[in-house]
Amino acid sequence: MLINNSSLSRSLLLFATLVLIGISCSSSDEFTGFSYDPEGATVTTDKEIQDQHKRIIGVNDRSIWISNEFLGARMSNFYQVNDTLYRVVIEPENHPINGSPWYAFKIWSDTSRTIDLQLSYKHADHRYVPKLSTNGQQWRTIDTTNYRPDTLNGTATLSLELHQDPLWVSAQELFTNKDFKHWADSLATRSWVSLDTVGYSHDRRPVTKITINQTDSTEKHGVLIITGRLHPPEVTGGLASKFFINQLVSDSSIAAKFRQEFEIWAYPFANPDGVQRGHWRHNAAGVDLNRDWKAFNQPETQAIRDDLLSLQDDSLRKVYYGIDFHSTNENIFYPIKKNISTFPEDFTYGWIDSLKTKFPNYPIEVEPFDTSSPITKNWIYHTFGADAVTYEINDAANRDSLQTVTKKSAHIIMQQLLKAKQKAERVE
Ligand SMILES: [Zn+2]
Incomplete structure (x- = not known):
């Protein structure tokens, strides 16, 4: 069989890729995508897009x-x-x-x-x-x-x-910018919720931050970071972030206690142009925003990064956890691999175990990843050393069960973050 140069180099490339996957690549290796990323889809410099003809x-x-x-x-x-x-x-x-x-x-x-x-x-x-x-x-x-x-x-x-x-x-129920704004405005009627614009998208839509906070600003407190809707069609992930945040804002005793100890910095509508334009995946520059957390070529990821970077030299605020909401064809959580040291250590595994105990018949998959890919969760880990998770909801999730399980997730995560903070303070 004849092998020409290009097919030989393709074979070598494939072999090299397989070796890299096998030994799990270090952060310095160039990220070429997850198994489901088509070649070239992970490049985050501006690309041409085909405008939809409205008619x-x-x-x-x-x-x-x-x-x-x-x-x-x-x-x-x-x-x-x-x-x-x-x-x-x-x-x-x-x-x-x-x-x-x-x-x-x-x-x-x-x-x-x-x-x-x-x-x-x-x-x-x-x-x-x-x-x-x-x-x-x-x-x-x-x-x-x-x-x-x-x-x-x-x-x-x-x-x-x-x-x-x-x-x-x-494809899914519509949950557009208008719905998001309506919901965010309804949260902001509470004195402990504030809305800010941290930057603008390509189409000059605001990238909105929801801050939830009742801490004593002179005392050390934790920070929980939430991101979501980087991918426009992922409505179930968007709904989960909404139900989750509703719990953090609520009058429940656990939420009230949590807000005394933790600030929540949430950016649950991170790709407003993509949603508004009915995109399949990308922002207005044709880029997958959840592959841009190393290069930071896009205004939406830059805006969120720059806002979060103010936490880096803050002696009173410590990042404890990050949650990035998405959707796929199953309920699956992507935690950071256990052999990678995070603060708090293995936090994701702890709350998922409690959730599984609470809902033994609810399908929940867990697939740990290393931290090499340029996604939100990994940037949170690399920047703050904090544990973080990609929280994926089934596209076809029953919306009532989704709400019930998400509420419980929020409850468990609040409980366990409070415990983790107590433990950390005892060690100090
Ligand atoms: Zn996604």
Whole structure:
């Protein structure tokens, strides 16, 4: 068999990559991505993106209509295939890109009728089970009888009843900048919550910080860092961060006690442009923000970093923990490997054990990682020595269970952080 130079160098590269993975690379090695990152997707300098053409399209003698003219929408094109079958084409903001193909559009018909609608993608396969709404506020998952995913072709076909009033079809329920602002403003009615703008995105949207604090500012206290929604379609992670923060703000006795000892610095809506533009993964410069925590090429990551760096030489504030909320196809926590020393030591493992004891039947996976990749959690560890976790919620999580489990997580984490602080102060 002939091996040309380029395939030989590719083989060597593959071999070198496998060796690196095998021995787990040190922080000085260049990060080339997780197994699910397509080649080139981890570069964080500005890239070209394809702007979505906002429009209303009418087909079938202009009797069936589709629209992407709302915040968070994504719909690239719409065709009639035959008498009953229609096709929506969904394209990403740019590629290579991870396979999280977000879609959201409104569809209606001049006369009531049932159609088959195929969701067809460029650069990814179908992933999200459609959510339907008649007002963009209340959502339900499509009935399984009306939903036929085709894993071979990476498409899905939906049977939809159309009427004159628009039906909203979306990868997940919409949770846009407006919803975030509404929620954040409602928190800020409490005297212990304040909102700040720590920087601006490419499109000049604010990067918002929620500070929760009732400490005595002259006494030493801990800091809990929260980040979220770096990836726009990750709505379940966004909901988890919301439920989590609601617990920290609440009137419960544990939360009141926690706020005396810990400040919370939260940035739960870190990619406002990506959400608003209906992106699959990236910000307005086509970059994955959770790969930019070494290079810091992007304004959103720079803004959060610069704000957090003020904690570095603060003799009264000590960072104890960082949580970065995401979503994937299972409930999975990515802690820092046990052989890496953190403060507090192995904190993540402790609270996950308690959570599993509390919900023995709730599926929770744990996959430890080293700290070499340029992601939020690792920057928190490298900067403050603190333990940190990537907290991933299943895309398909039942929203009520998600709320129950997240509430309990918050409770356990508050309890255990208070204990860790007591212990640390005894040692001092
Ligand atoms: Zn993510």
